[in-house]
Amino acid sequence: MAAAFSTQELMIIASAREIQDGEVVFVGMRLPITAFGVARLTHAPNAVGLFECGILRNEPAKDMLYTMSDPPNQQDAAWCTGTAQVMGLLQGGQVDAGFIGGAEIDRFGNINTSYIGGHRQMKTKLPGSGGAADIAAMSKRLLAIMNHEPHRLVRRVGYVTSPGGLDGGTSRRKAGLAWGGTAAVITDRAILKPHGEEGELHLFSVHPGHTADEIKAHTGWELKDHPLLAPTPEPSALEMDALHAIDKDGFWRS
Amino acid sequence: MKSKLVSLKEAVGSFIKDGDRVVIGAGLEHAIPFAATFELIRQGKRHLDLIAPISDASADMLIGAGCASSVTGAWVGNVSGGLGHNYRRAMEQGIPHPLKVNDFSNFSLAMALMAGAYGMPFVPVRSLLGSDITQSNPDHRLLQNPLSDEADPVVLVKPLLPDVAVFSVPRSDLFGNAHHWGSLGVTQEAGLAARKVILLADEIVDPAVISSDPNRVLFPGFKVVAVVHEPAGQYPSPLTGCWKRDNAFFNDYHQRSRQRDGYLSWMDEWVLSLPDHASLRTKLGGRLSDLRIKGQAFSAPANFASE
Incomplete structure (x- = not known):
């Protein structure tokens, strides 16, 4: 029974x-923290979370987190250490998945959170990488979460803060990144996943209440269908309960 | 040994100079010494280079107040709120004046401080391959790994040597020997790399308390030039075992700093109209005592006995 x-x-x-x-997940700031908590309380009870402030958790935090450094994330942590140690593990290839937010993404999954318009002709200054560039470069698989608007999903980002498939095809490997790349982009309308030799993002699933045509109209390149295209399953009551338990104050859902 | 205990006003006045490269907190969102941020604004310091991977909204406040000429860091904003409005105004419109950014990622900044700490000429990383950070900040240099016969690009990161690093700590003795716990961010690297360290201690303790657990010390007391006894010196950020985060304060700042006038009235209310941090504690009253962590979750003692 689906919930509202x-x-x-x-x-x-x-x-x-x-x-x-069972995955080791590098959890980026803001929305990924909440999504990771929901995964832990539902289908992924053995996933382990690494946080760039220097925390490893085997158990989800017992109270609401506005930032990853909040006291509930510190109490009963499996490891409290520094940024160099947790990000060093990441660079060492010991992290299965990285999870970040973004402002602008392109068809190869490159993410810009630094300069809209590029650093030489900046139109808007965004906060910057934080750990996102490191997470995108060194996770075995990158998950990105962002809002789906034509000015956010663009053909080519003006500045690559966090590398996805770069120019597509083998360009990521040629840049020296021996593993990783964008595995899924989760938006408020759809899920996109790379497909084909170029690894271009394709429409993988359509959220309830949205249509493929509308999603394509809100994408800044000619978005093609993934061969496995399907509707996104509605949230279950269990998932909704988990989200409400993690985001007690409703801050990240508003 | 001579006591290093001074007021915050003296510490900031004597040891932080215009044009210094400063680290105001290195815990990302944890233990950010906002009392020092506010005192820098009150004293009207100018041309600072703000070094930090992320210091929650501290950098945005200093930029809005006109204290900074540059940022050497990975992220400037308001962690729960989102964008930093003062950062945007400075970068996009030169308000209150233009700002230079030296782009880093969290890891490359940690490595730059580590290089500074250990006297390394550079540190090689893979983690910025493919990122335009190597284009916008020439202190990152892309080249072939000289130890490999295969094609193997690496990024060299130049060392960072801050003039001063300021940290909030739960406890310190009068001589700058301090304990840190919880997530540490780049505190150890920054403390070792900085020429001078200023500590804002929530509690001043006997030296025997610190030496009972020397593994909880991150850098030697001889790096410390000033110890300030400043309860809730990290407010509104959290400090493990001591204080929770004041999320409403960050949200209010985010809303009010949206416009320049709103930021100026925020700064007047929360910084300029208060002579010191004790006045801020008084102004907050019950709001601050509600943030005091009252629970107890003590670690087990570790035995350091020699026989």
Whole structure:
């Protein structure tokens, strides 16, 4: 029995589903923290979370997190250490999945959170990488969560903060990145996944209440269908309960 | 040994100079010494280079107040709120004046401080391959790994040597020997790399408390030039075992700093109209005492006995 849900709730839950049980996950700031918590309480009870402030958790935090450094994330942590140690593990190839947010993404999954318009002709200054560039470069699989608008999903980003498939095909490997790349982009309308030799993002699943035509009209390149294209399953009552337990104050769902 | 205990006003006045390269907190969102941020604004410091991977909204406040000429970091904004409005105004419109950014990622900044700490000429990383950060910041240099016969691009990161690093700590003795716990961000690297360290201690303790657990010390006391006894010196950020985060404060700042006038009235209310951090504690009253962590989850003692 499906529960009543908002677009934001569906996006967080759809993101949580991309985390597999038993994975070591590098959890980026803001929405990924909530999505990781939902995964832990539902289908991925053995996923382990690494946080760039220097925390490893085997158990989800017992209270609401506004930032990854909040006291509930510190109490009963499996490891409290520094940024160099947790990101060093990442660079060492010991992290299965990385999970970040974004402002602008292109058809090869490159993400810009630094300069809209590029650093030489900047139109808008965004906060910057934080750990996102490291997570995108060094995770075995990258998951990205963001809002789906034509100015956000663009043919080519003006500045690559966090590398996805770069120019497509083998360009990521040629740049020296021996593994990784964008595995899924979860938006408030759909899920996109790379497909084909170029690894271009394709429409993989359509969220309830949305249509493929509308999603394509809101994408800044000619979005093609993934061969496995299907509707996104609605959130279950279990998933909704988990989200409400993780985001007690409703801050990340509004 | 001579006590290093001074007021926050003296510490900031004596040890932080215009044009210094400063680290104001290195815990990303944890233990950010906002009392020092506010005191820098009150003293009207200028031309600072703000070094930090992420210091929650501290950098945005200093930029809005006109204290900074540059940012050497990975991220400037408001972690729960989103964008940093003062950062945008400075970068996009030169308000209150233009700002230079030296782009890093969290890992490359940690490595740059580590290089500074250990006297390394550079540190090689793979983690910025493919990122335009190597294009916008020439302190990252892309080249072939000289130890490999195969094609193997690496990025060299130049060392960073801050003039001063300021940290909030749960406890310190009068001589700058301090304990840190919880997530550490780049505190150890920044403390070792900085020429001078200023500590804002929530509690001043006997030296025997610190030496009872020397593994909880991140850098030697001789790096510390000033110890300030400043309860809740990290407010509104959290400090493990001591204080919760004041999320409403960050949200209010985010809303009010949206416009320049709103930021100026915020700064007047929360910084300029208060002579010191004790006045801020008084102004907050019950709101601050509600954030005090009252629960107990003590670690088990570790035995350091020699026989």
